Amino acid sequence: MLSFEFTCLMCFCMWMSLFSRSEAEVFTAISDVEPLIETHQRIINDVNEYIAAEETRLSTLKKRLKLYKEEHEMAMADIPNYLANPINAFTLIKRLTKDLEKIRQLSQIGTENSNIIAKTHEDLKYPVLEDLTGAAEALTRLQETYELNVQDLSEGLLNGVVYSKPMSAGDCFEIGKALYEVQDYTNSLAWMTEALRKYSEKDELSDYRVIDYMEYIALSHYYLGDTKSALHWTERIVELDPEYQHGPGNIKLYQKIIAEKEAKELNGEVVEKQTPKSPVFDDEYEKELQIYKVLCRGELQVPGVISRRLKCRYLTENHPFLKLAPIKMEYLYLQPDVIVFHDVMSDDEIDFIKATAQPRFQRAGTKSGENGAPAPSKYRIGKVAWLEDRESPVIARVSQRVADMTGLSMVTAEDLQVVNYGIGGYYVAHYDFSTKQDFIEYDPNGDRIATVLFYMSDVAQGGATVFPKLGLSVFPEKGAAAFWLNLHPSGEGDLATRHAACPVLRGSKWVSNKWIHERSQEFLKPCTLEYQEEGILRKLPKPIPTSHR
Structure with missing residues (x-):
């Protein structure tokens, strides 16, 4: 009889093989996102079969399934219009990457039926993590070009009109994390702050702890040159979790940076503001970029x-x-x-x-x-x-x-x-x-x-x-x-x-x-x-x- 560890290892390998075979770049064409609806439906069928075999297994799965069904019904009512909303498109990709990974992990805990969900459908299209990152960057591009508010976007609002269901704390977290990993700390901070606002410890569908949100907020502040805010958030993390591994080292580093800055100011020295590394553009490029954004919004008229x-x-x-x-x-x-x-x-x-x-x-x-x-x-x-x-x-x-x-x-x-x-x-x-x-x-x-x-x-x-x-x-x-x-x-x-x-x-x-x-x-x-x-x-x-x- 196979050991539990060996069974988990086999399931993990099956899951990894799924993502290694998948082709990325789904996010680069809306026409390529549409086939994900069929993939989404097949995943729902898999989860239904799994729950039927394990009625007492993890109520969290049922709650996730209910959420996915509601979203799927909305999509099936008008697929082109549903996917025309970038928030819905991002959520769909997240469901079939991060959320699907979580479902498969849950299904492997002490059940012989985990192969129902762990299996790979060779005839279907699956997004990969690169698609999730691309979709997150796309939302930020839209936000900056059309001057959209992060909180409005997270609530499903585009220019004051509700086009989709509100995003969850986990959805916002994944956007913030993806942006952090490509060193877009300004937008990462905005999305992580919104994720924390939505966070609730009572949310059984949440895959993260409150300190996970705070950690990204603290680090984003640091890389943006706001060391005092980074120190503040790190101290809050340590209060909630005294065993936080990076707490003592980061606090010591932040205190040293702040002390050195204050000492220079007392001596009358000019303190250069710490700024994140970013591409260097000339004035002509920046001017064109601003005009481009205004034109995209239709705010400029021909003379x-x-x-x-x-x-x-x-x-x-x-x-x-x-x-x-x-x-x-x-x-x-x-x-x-x-x-x-x-x-x-x-x-x-x-x-x-x-x-x-x-x-x-x-x-x-x-x-x-x-x-x-x-x-x-x-x-x-x-x-x-x-x-x-x-x-x-x-x-x-x-x-x-x-x-x-x-x-x-x-x-x-x-x-x-x-x-x-x-x-x-x-x-x-x-x-x-x-x-x-x-x-x-x-x-x-x-x-x-x-x-x-x-x-x-x-x-x-x-x-x-x-x-x-x-x-x-x-x-x-x-x-x-x-x-x-x-x-x-x-x-x-x-x-x-x-x-x-x-x-x-x-x-x-x-x-x-x-x-x-x-x-x-x-x-x-x-x-x-x-x-x-x-x-x-x-x-x-x-x-x-x-x-x-």
Whole structure:
């Protein structure tokens, strides 16, 4: 007969093998989070079977199951809307990582039925701890960009509207812990403080002690340079637990730092404030970052001298078919011109492109890998796939439509890139053309002369495309496409086209883009010595006002 220790060891190995086989990066695309609903349902079935076999086993399991069922019912009522809330998406990932680990540990205590829950479902998707960390960082990104209050977020509030059930103390603790481990002490402190506010010793579902919360609060204060607060919290921990291992050493260290600082102040010495290590950014970057956040919130308007000249019109040039089916064309900015073409992708086309792209999704990257190859980056959270014209008449038709809209040739254009942004998904400010810093190898087709960005979903909150140097925000509109030229007529990159994708606060953002290259445009848009020009489509007549923006 197997010993209890051997049985526990076997169960532990089964659990570890589950996480070693799982692929990370679920958090980088909302479309990848949706399959977790099925995983969630299967886990519920496992727990039900386990409790049926062990009716007297640990009432905590039943309470956890009740909580999960309530959340699952909410999700099943409207899965896309449920997962569109980043708080719900984070909670789901936590349930299937940290909470599932706890359930399996409980099931292994003195029961021969632990294999019911310890088993691995090979046909299901499981998140891993990297996904939990990514989701925690995403919530912080949303908090900072959209000026959200941590307490509101923990109560399920997004901009004053209740979208989800309140988070538990344990949920907040896991966010704070994940942020602490990536050295984001400011936000870790805020979430740990909120976790402590929610903490109750009577909560049987709590996996942590009160001193666990206090320890992270004390250490965060220390790394933020607030040694007195760190000392205060450490002393409180020692009062609650005199056997606290790190208490005496930390208290002695904090007292020494405080005494040395006070001695220097008495001697009139200038005391440098202790600050946490952080990336060094120049003033230009910080200025752009602040403008970016304001634009993401939609708080900045295009200057009146520009907005008064913006017009809408019907595009009937470029192709005879447009005489019968003109395209609605709206100018959002002038010099450089940024245009939105409305209703240029149908729902059927969007559904086909999504379905075709999703099985091929890979994590989005930037050209920072070896030889300029795309490498995963925290500066772009999403998943991408590439679709070729020859694959389907639908893809070819979209490319032809781009040619009709822009009057440019698609002969050297890149394949259609499809992107689904994840929890808090975003892309930092960048240029679509090659700069001297990232131009690694000459492209025989020339640089990217223009960009067409299709919006394949509406986004409830957030997700705008913003141009920091222009003060322009373009919010997603399903079926529409944004268009701008990346290069001046001389072939030099237009620095004013620097743009970024804002974090998705609520919803799932799907886009696809077509990058058009210089080669094959020689007779359509010839290169000149001019550095700038008036009007994005020189071959077209001036806009005819049909309605003001």
